[in-house]
Amino acid sequence: MPVRLRDDLAALxxxxxxxxxxxxxxLASNEMPLPPLPAVRAAIERAAEAGNRYPDIAVTTLTARxxxxxxxxxxxxxxxCGSVALCGQLVQAMCAPGDEVVFAWRSFEAYxxxxxxxxxxxxxxxxxxxxxxxxxxxxxxITPRTKIVFVCNPNNPTGTAVDETALRAFLxxxxxxxxxxxxxxxxxxxxxxxVPDGLALAAEHDNICVLRTFSKAxxxxxxxxxxxxxxxxxxxxxxxxxxxxxxxAPAQAAALAALDHLDELLADCAGAVSEVxxxxxxxxxxxxxVPPSQANFVWLPLRDRALAFAEHALENKVVxxxxxxxxxRVTAGTSEEVDLFLAAxxxxxx
Ligand SMILES: *Cc1c(COP(=O)(O)O)cnc(C)c1O
Numbered sequence: 648m649p650v651r652l653r654d655d656l657a658a659l660x661x662x663x664x665x666x667x668x669x670x671x672x673x674l675a676s677n678e679m680p681l682p683p684l685p686a687v688r689a690a691i692e693r694a695a696e697a698g699n700r701y702p703d704i705a706v707t708t709l710t711a712r713x714x715x716x717x718x719x720x721x722x723x724x725x726x727x728c729g730s731v732a733l734c735g736q737l738v739q740a741m742c743a744p745g746d747e748v749v750f751a752w753r754s755f756e757a758y759x760x761x762x763x764x765x766x767x768x769x770x771x772x773x774x775x776x777x778x779x780x781x782x783x784x785x786x787x788x789i790t791p792r793t794k795i796v797f798v799c800n801p802n803n804p805t806g807t808a809v810d811e812t813a814l815r816a817f818l819x820x821x822x823x824x825x826x827x828x829x830x831x832x833x834x835x836x837x838x839x840x841x842v843p844d845g846l847a848l849a850a851e852h853d854n855i856c857v858l859r860t861f862s863k864a865x866x867x868x869x870x871x872x873x874x875x876x877x878x879x880x881x882x883x884x885x886x887x888x889x890x891x892x893x894x895x896a897p898a899q900a901a902a903l904a905a906l907d908h909l910d911e912l913l914a915d916c917a918g919a920v921s922e923v924x925x926x927x928x929x930x931x932x933x934x935x936x937v938p939p940s941q942a943n944f945v946w947l948p949l950r951d952r953a954l955a956f957a958e959h960a961l962e963n964k965v966v967x968x969x970x971x972x973x974x975x976r977v978t979a980g981t982s983e984e985v986d987l988f989l990a991a992x993x994x995x996x997x
Contacts, residue, residue, distance in 0.1 A: 660759050665968050671961065672987055674978040675968040677803065677833075677944050679866045681915055681981075683901065690904035691870070694897040702896035705886075709899050712906055713874060717846055723876050725885035728893035730832060730860040730873025731757045733885060734797070737828060737856065737875070738765030740884035741794045749788050750797035751780045753804060753973055755830060758797050767794070778805040778938040778948060782817035789825060796821065799830040800845070801837065804968070804976040805948075806923075806940030811843035818852060826881070829857045832873075833942035835864035835916045836923075842941055846876060853878050863943065864916045865905040870898040919943040922979035929989050948974040956995055963991035 665675025683691070706726040714721035727733040734757055738748060744766040750758045752771035762769040770793070772785045780798060789796065798817075801808040809817075821827055829845035845857040856877030862868035872894060875885055905912060926945050930937045937945055949956050950972060957969035965988045968976045977988060 655763065659763050660756070662756055662760060663968075666966050668961065668966050671964045671966050672980060672984045673966045674944075674980050674984060674988055675966045675976075676868070677863060677942070677976075677978045678868050679863065679915065679919065679943070680979075680984060681866060683866050683870075684905070684908050684911060686908055687867070687901050687904040690900040691897045694895075694900035697896060700896070701892055702894065702899060704892055706894050706899055709872075709894075709902050710874075712903055713876075716906060717876065719846070719850075719876055720879065722879040723882050724874055725877075725882040725889070726872065726874045726894055726899075727885070727889060728873075728898075729862060729871045730830065730858040730875070731761075732871075732889075732893060733858055733873055733875045734758065734828075734830075735761040735765065736885045736888050737795060737826070738762055738767050739888040740881070741826060742767040745792065747790060747793045748795045748797065749785055749793055751785065751799065751802065753970065754780075754797065754799045755803045755832075758799075768792070774802075774805065774807075777807070778802075778946060779807040780809050782809060782813055786817055786820040789821065793825050795826045795828060797828045797830060799832075800842065801833045801941040803832065803942070804944070804970060804974070805938055805946040806833075806942045806944055806976075807938050807946075808837065808839065808842040808941040810839070810841040812841075814843055814848065818848065818855075821854065823854050825854060826877075827852075827855050829855060831857055832860045832863055834859060835913060836920055836943045837941045838920055839941055849876060856881060861902045861905060865902070865912055867898070867901050867905060870901045871895070872898045872902045916943070919979040922982065922985050926977065926979065926985055926989065930992055933989075933993050935992065944976050944978045946974055946976055950974065956992075959995045960988065960991045963987065963994070965991050 747768045748762040749770045759769045775781045849855040860873040953969045960967045
């Protein structure tokens, strides 16, 4: 007898990961181009020595450290196997079948997957012509069945951010029992002071959950650590639905060591921010439309030329992330990698 999969799984979108091509530079996954710091690698190695033992299921030390770092009660924190896992846990903890999850499109490609996998209904709201979240339209999209609204700030893949005034006006329109998830995976790259720190807003609203990750600024994408900060009851629910032991001991140790060396990591983020400024300026001078980015990547809304552009970049030994019919996202690499990319962009004829 064949096994009976869910009927609706055929509609599940596939997460398209940035490709790794031998001999080519990878600017496709918004990673930092530098490896983890030596002290972080040493911490990973020490943790590996106890690899026969299960990790701390409650992630106690890292949670306490994050609580101290952000000045919040540890009860408000849930650490997960990357913030993408926490996106799924949020849906599991909050949505009954048919409940609605609202998010912008395009935005983070995990949102439709976790919504559908969690039996929720994905409600997408197009970005504005300027490639920014249309917060008015998102507030309009909320119904009595809406449980969660994801606001990716800055937005992946467009790099655009909403400012404090716009976000506060939006929050004033969201019913108090609807959770607003501020996905701040790129917070460390934000340079515009008008873009609010979600944690400051979360201190004032008990329907906000902020997601942060160690995958980008902290250079630990391969280790898988992210965290949520929200109301204590929500954090407890997120821990409750988690896969037990999802955050490995090397991952916990690496995150702690990264926090010990945060200043150094943030200095390198500033380098990525200046590369983004350079990419934006040069690409615009080459004739490309480039929305202003507050993240470590730029967005080229090339629409039906997206795949051809990515193909051309690959011929020039640069892997970028194309979204067919929409555009191309390019991560800031080292200066040499960016030079290689900009030369390729300059010679694109399609
Ligand atoms: C990269 C990214 C994350 C981080 O995911 P992890 O699972 O922590 O690696 C979360 N949200 C967005 C929008 C991202 O781009």
